[in-house]
Amino acid sequence: MTPIVELKKLAQNYTVLYVEDDESVRSSFLHYLESFFKRVAVAFDGKEGLELYKNSRYDLVITDIEMPSMNGIEMATEIKKINDAQDIVVVSAYSRSDYFLESIRIGVSGYIIKPADFKQINETLYKILYKLERFKENEQYKVNLEVLVEEKSKEQSENYEKTILSLVTMIDKRDTYTGGHSQRVAKYSRLMAEDMGYTKKECELIYRAGILHDIGKITTPDAILLKPGKLNNLEYKIIQEHVNMSRTVLEKIPMYESFIEIIIAHHEHYDGSGYPHGLKGDKIPPMARIMIVADAFDAMTTSRIYKARKSIEEAIAEIKSLSGIHFDPEVVKSAVNVLSSVEISNDISQLPKTELEEERFAYFYKDQLTSLYNPNYLNLLLVKNVDTRKFSDLSVLFMHKFANYNETYGWHKGDKLLQAFSDFLKTKFPDKLIFRVHGDDFVVVSDSSCEINIEEFLKAEFFHGTDVTLSSKEFSIVDDEIDSLIKLEDIISRSNSLVLKDK
Numbered sequence: 001m002t003p004i005v006e007l008k009k010l011a012q013n014y015t016v017l018y019v020e021d022d023e024s025v026r027s028s029f030l031h032y033l034e035s036f037f038k039r040v041a042v043a044f045d046g047k048e049g050l051e052l053y054k055n056s057r058y059d060l061v062i063t064d065i066e067m068p069s070m071n072g073i074e075m076a077t078e079i080k081k082i083n084d085a086q087d088i089v090v091v092s093a094y095s096r097s098d099y100f101l102e103s104i105r106i107g108v109s110g111y112i113i114k115p116a117d118f119k120q121i122n123e124t125l126y127k128i129l130y131k132l133e134r135f136k137e138n139e140q141y142k143v144n145l146e147v148l149v150e151e152k153s154k155e156q157s158e159n160y161e162k163t164i165l166s167l168v169t170m171i172d173k174r175d176t177y178t179g180g181h182s183q184r185v186a187k188y189s190r191l192m193a194e195d196m197g198y199t200k201k202e203c204e205l206i207y208r209a210g211i212l213h214d215i216g217k218i219t220t221p222d223a224i225l226l227k228p229g230k231l232n233n234l235e236y237k238i239i240q241e242h243v244n245m246s247r248t249v250l251e252k253i254p255m256y257e258s259f260i261e262i263i264i265a266h267h268e269h270y271d272g273s274g275y276p277h278g279l280k281g282d283k284i285p286p287m288a289r290i291m292i293v294a295d296a297f298d299a300m301t302t303s304r305i306y307k308a309r310k311s312i313e314e315a316i317a318e319i320k321s322l323s324g325i326h327f328d329p330e331v332v333k334s335a336v337n338v339l340s341s342v343e344i345s346n347d348i349s350q351l352p353k354t355e356l357e358e359e360r361f362a363y364f365y366k367d368q369l370t371s372l373y374n375p376n377y378l379n380l381l382l383v384k385n386v387d388t389r390k391f392s393d394l395s396v397l398f399m400h401k402f403a404n405y406n407e408t409y410g411w412h413k414g415d416k417l418l419q420a421f422s423d424f425l426k427t428k429f430p431d432k433l434i435f436r437v438h439g440d441d442f443v444v445v446s447d448s449s450c451e452i453n454i455e456e457f458l459k460a461e462f463f464h465g466t467d468v469t470l471s472s473k474e475f476s477i478v479d480d481e482i483d484s485l486i487k488l489e490d491i492i493s494r495s496n497s498l499v500l501k502d503k
Helices: 003-011 023-034 046-055 072-082 097-106 118-151 153-174 176-195 200-212 215-219 233-239 242-250 254-264 286-300 312-321 329-339 355-365 375-388 402-409 411-428 454-458 485-494
Strands: 015-019 039-043 060-063 087-092 110-113 393-400 433-437 441-446 469-476
Touching: 003 118, 015 023, 015 046, 023 039, 039 046, 046 060, 046 072, 060 072, 060 118, 072 087, 072 097, 087 097, 087 118, 097 110, 097 233, 110 118, 176 200, 176 286, 176 329, 200 254, 200 286, 215 242, 242 254, 254 286, 286 312, 286 329, 312 329, 355 375, 375 433, 375 441, 375 485, 393 485, 402 411, 411 433, 411 441, 454 469, 469 485
Parallel strands: 015 039, 015 060, 060 087, 087 110
Antiparallel strands: 393 441, 393 469, 433 441
């Protein structure tokens, strides 16, 4: 079943309040929403939207920010006072950090920047509706549980585990890496707790806390949570909010009260340099001190897009070096005892495995104009290739006089020429990785040498009547020791007096 069919199937059971003051945007987006949801109510500003909400509750609220009478943030704040669990999606042309941070603080479920890409909208809607379905099932389960408790204690226990795993599945659907990470942290935490003499009940408690320790990331925007690279300061500040969001998600469910404080403190540091409260030493809950080490160990030993994983020995050495700084010395002793012998799969990675993950990956690493890969991914590939040795050859195609073409015919035609040339390259090299760099230069990476016939390329129809010319240069990634984009640019600038931007 395709994602769009899945989305329509889910949306048929839910209602939407849509708030937008721009008539042209409202008309087209309303028609789009009505094709999915069973009922869509429309308001023209925040004040009207709030009145509609008071009179008739909705499963989902979608709102613009800048509107007369009452803006979208103000309306969302008032709605959250009425129903703190209300799912709200902000759709706005404004990307100001204060709006973004305020949206996170009040707990919006999604933040989409205009002009909105419908693939992104579909993913956002699907994520929220999937969550609603899971919570609906969970609420139904809790109602039935009261009857089941009196009948079968064993069956109650089994269903309790299913509830836990249902929430974990919800996280997995959002971000494959996060779900696997939670299960590993839970496992490592339990191993250390057992080693430190905790009771069986306490060991099960820390395991369940580990499974759910990152559940607050459900509210973290996709653009940050799924970013396959290092976060900037603002993004890091926003993602830190996930520990507070974990409390919001769990505190109203009695069965999770016992380990909320463990989850809230799993990013604190023994010397007080952690977050969210800067707790120090014994002020950090004992089980949280265990989870802090487990969480760090898994991060160190898991391959990320932007860094290679450490070996178990390297990770243990780093944990020992931070004893008394980030980590409780007693927990570090236990970590050395039990984590030194754990088995870690080499297949754990943030690289995309499914079609949906490929699309998310493309959001960060594909050029929007040409759909070729961008320089960020080229740099990543070259860095990774030092270890993998997967690619051996690299060809650079330089487009000359393109700036003059742009000046003469305008950017629109210039974009069309770039798109046509990119499509040509994809056809010519279907099994190679192709990158657009510096606007009008292109790089082809492969495991064997590419045959590039410049004269043949220039005979392509889209070059007819233009003064644009091409030249090319081939390099051996291994022999030339090309381990980054900067190294490639340096080699090009020194090779036969060619420079990347000599146009």
